[in-house]
Amino acid sequence: MSDTHPTRTPSFEARLKQRYAAERRFKALGLGAILFSIAVLLFLLVTMTYNGFGGFSRVELAVPVDFAKAGLTLDPTLKTSTEKIQALEAQGLPAAIVSAAGAALGQDGAAQLGANGWRDAAQAIIAQPSMLNGEASLWLPASDDLANAYAHAGQAGLQPLASRLAAQGKLANRFDGGFLTRSDATDPQQVGIWGALKGSMLTMLVTLALAFPIGVFAALYLEEYAPRNRWTDLIEVSINNLAAVPSIIFGLLGLALFLGLFPSLRSAPLIGGMTLALMTMPVIVIAGRNAIKAVPPSIRDGALAIGASRVQVVFHHVLPLALPGILTGTIIGMARALGETAPLLMIGMRAFVATPPGGLTDPATVLPVQIFLWSDEIDRGFVERTSAAIIVLLVFLLVMNGLAITLRNRFEKRW
Amino acid sequence: MVTDPTSQPLVKIRARDVSVYYGDKQAIDNVSIDVPIELVTAFIGPSGCGKSTFLRTLNRMNDTIPSARVEGAIELDGEDIYRSKMDVVQLRARVGMVFQKPNPFPKSIYENIAYGPRIHGLAENKADLDAVVEKSLRRAGLWDEVKDRMADSGTALSGGQQQRLCIARAIAVQPEVILMDEPCSALDPIATAKIEELIDELRSRYAIVIVTHSMQQAARVSQRTAFFHLGRVVEYGETSQIFTNPREERTKDYITGRYG
Numbered sequence: 043m044s045d046t047h048p049t050r051t052p053s054f055e056a057r058l059k060q061r062y063a064a065e066r067r068f069k070a071l072g073l074g075a076i077l078f079s080i081a082v083l084l085f086l087l088v089t090m091t092y093n094g095f096g097g098f099s100r101v102e103l104a105v106p107v108d109f110a111k112a113g114l115t116l117d118p119t120l121k122t123s124t125e126k127i128q129a130l131e132a133q134g135l136p137a138a139i140v141s142a143a144g145a146a147l148g149q150d151g152a153a154q155l156g157a158n159g160w161r162d163a164a165q166a167i168i169a170q171p172s173m174l175n176g177e178a179s180l181w182l183p184a185s186d187d188l189a190n191a192y193a194h195a196g197q198a199g200l201q202p203l204a205s206r207l208a209a210q211g212k213l214a215n216r217f218d219g220g221f222l223t224r225s226d227a228t229d230p231q232q233v234g235i236w237g238a239l240k241g242s243m244l245t246m247l248v249t250l251a252l253a254f255p256i257g258v259f260a261a262l263y264l265e266e267y268a269p270r271n272r273w274t275d276l277i278e279v280s281i282n283n284l285a286a287v288p289s290i291i292f293g294l295l296g297l298a299l300f301l302g303l304f305p306s307l308r309s310a311p312l313i314g315g316m317t318l319a320l321m322t323m324p325v326i327v328i329a330g331r332n333a334i335k336a337v338p339p340s341i342r343d344g345a346l347a348i349g350a351s352r353v354q355v356v357f358h359h360v361l362p363l364a365l366p367g368i369l370t371g372t373i374i375g376m377a378r379a380l381g382e383t384a385p386l387l388m389i390g391m392r393a394f395v396a397t398p399p400g401g402l403t404d405p406a407t408v409l410p411v412q413i414f415l416w417s418d419e420i421d422r423g424f425v426e427r428t429s430a431a432i433i434v435l436l437v438f439l440l441v442m443n444g445l446a447i448t449l450r451n452r453f454e455k456r457w
Numbered sequence: 458m459v460t461d462p463t464s465q466p467l468v469k470i471r472a473r474d475v476s477v478y479y480g481d482k483q484a485i486d487n488v489s490i491d492v493p494i495e496l497v498t499a500f501i502g503p504s505g506c507g508k509s510t511f512l513r514t515l516n517r518m519n520d521t522i523p524s525a526r527v528e529g530a531i532e533l534d535g536e537d538i539y540r541s542k543m544d545v546v547q548l549r550a551r552v553g554m555v556f557q558k559p560n561p562f563p564k565s566i567y568e569n570i571a572y573g574p575r576i577h578g579l580a581e582n583k584a585d586l587d588a589v590v591e592k593s594l595r596r597a598g599l600w601d602e603v604k605d606r607m608a609d610s611g612t613a614l615s616g617g618q619q620q621r622l623c624i625a626r627a628i629a630v631q632p633e634v635i636l637m638d639e640p641c642s643a644l645d646p647i648a649t650a651k652i653e654e655l656i657d658e659l660r661s662r663y664a665i666v667i668v669t670h671s672m673q674q675a676a677r678v679s680q681r682t683a684f685f686h687l688g689r690v691v692e693y694g695e696t697s698q699i700f701t702n703p704r705e706e707r708t709k710d711y712i713t714g715r716y717g
Binding site for chain 1: 516518521523546547548549550553554556558560561562563572573576577623626627629630
């Protein structure tokens with residue numbers, strides 16, 4: 043027996059100080075990492091919002107139109123808005139708009155009205171048919187050239203006109219809600235994100251409908267039923283490798299396999315979703331297997347011991363307990379699929395699609411591909427539209443993840 | 458019917474020359490035991506001697522371990538439970554099990570009990586099921602403590618209550634045999650006493666086999682005791698005889714605390 047207790051010696055106390063110092067260093071490092079991440083995220087969000095906000099507005103011209111004088115009517119028997127627009131066009135709405143613009147803005151001003159400006163007027167009439175009985179002041183999109191001139195860029199010749207109209211209050215940058223309801227166009231004044239958004243939704247739907255059940259059943263079988271042998275080891279290694287394969291390879295696979303089988307479905311969300319499902323499935327399998335492994339064996343034993351069959355054990359006990367983990371994996375896989383561009387380029391989803399897809403087999407594009415396409419455009423007006431599209435993509439991602447997290451929390455149980 | 462523990466009772470489970478292997482390792486070596494009806498049989502012995510392994514062969518829970526292999530014959534009411542046509546699901550409904558660590562399902566107390574009767578179709582309707590749940594909880598001595606909180610999670614109960622919940626869950630499917638694998642090892646003395654009382658009450662209806670590390674518990678609750686050592690049964694007989702007058706030297710050493 044020594045006189046001094048070993049935990050009360052100076053060397054022990056010095057070591058204790060070192061241990062606390064190490065803990066402080068570790069905490070500082072962790073905090074630093076978190077702060078750095080938050081700063082980067084804030085920078086991204088702030089610049090994105092600042093740049094993208096302009097994408098939700100466009101330069102418009104004020105055109106007062108006397109509809110009563112133009113003598114237009116809207117047949118109430120017409121049902122679809124397409125039919126109504128066609129009827130208004132046949133009655134000479136475009137000419138009426140041009141003449142009204144000429145009167146209000148001068149001939150040089152009327153020439154700078156967007157070529158499809160009358161369509162916006164037609165939409166306004168459909169929304170409020172009583173407009174046809176009197177006078178109305180409409181804000182209609184300016185031409186791309188005038189919009190550039192308004193921003194002090196593009197053709198120098200148009201800038202005096204832009205300044206004059208702006209000074210008269212007839213030219214302004216106005217909020218453009220139509221960005222969320224229109225589809226792709228060649229004119230940045232006329233583009234919208236709805237076609238790509240709908241394409242993304244349909245594609246994600248197909249991906250989820252295929253990858254989730256296949257992934258979950260594969261994980262359940264491998265974890266609960268498959269014997270442990272060389273074959274299952276091989277399958278496990280293959281699935282792990284599949285999760286790490288570059289996404290463009292999946293695009294090539296989709297091109298060769300799915301488009302080889304269904305050549306007429308080029309650019310369709312169905313094929314896009316199937317291709318992305320190939321990519322998402324391994325992620326769900328890996329996450330699912332880990333979640334299933336984490337279910338305590340005592341729960342399985344408890345159920346087996348009162349005479350539950352293996353299928354009952356799996357579906358009554360293991361799957362409900364593993365579901366939060368499986369959903370987490372699904373969120374990660376689906377978020378990756380939503381942001382994927384490369385494989386979809388391979389199967390033709392980069393086509394110019396000016397109408398939103400009506401179903402799973404219609405040609406479509408998706409948000410990231412739309413962003414990629416717009417970022418490639420020369421026209422200045424597309425810069426802000428691209429940022430706005432990115433905001434739409436991020437919001438879609440947030441909504442999707444929020445939904446999945448809500449679902450996960452609902453299923454979460456403690457044991 | 459009250460059975461005199463000294464008379465020759467009816468045999469519920471007959472095990473003959475049972476050997477169990479985990480891969481190449483032999484865990485049980487030629488064990489032959491008769492588990493009597495309406496009595497409590499205790500398995501005692503040092504850790505790793507194979508008591509739990511042997512217990513798990515009686516309702517084929519070892520089937521869940523891929524490397525486990527059972528040789529010899531185990532009969533329940535004269536039927537070989539390892540024959541190829543034996544239905545394991547039915548066997549486990551007839552031979553219930555309570556584990557060392559309480560393992561209630563992370564569901565409500567009601568669902569914990571109702572699960573077994575429901576999957577086996579033992580209740581005609583909701584009222585029937587309610588009655589089964591109440592009866593099982595009453596038999597497990599838990600009814601008064603939980604009757605007002607049936608919707609609470611089974612995992613929210615205390616350790617002793619959880620273990621009684623697991624016993625109630627086992628008896629809800631009306632088994633013929635209940636296997637208990639150290640049911641009190643995680644419990645305090647009060648909870649242990651309650652479970653021992655419960656075992657004593659239950660033995661009139663079921664054949665009960667209990668694995669325990671506590672000599673006192675074996676002496677208190679059982680009428681038959683088997684002493685396991687290194688995968689073999691060293692001695693099997695009436696509990697009073699094993700504890701007062703063991704035939705084998707090793708049994709005597711173990712129960713007097715000289716080793717194990």
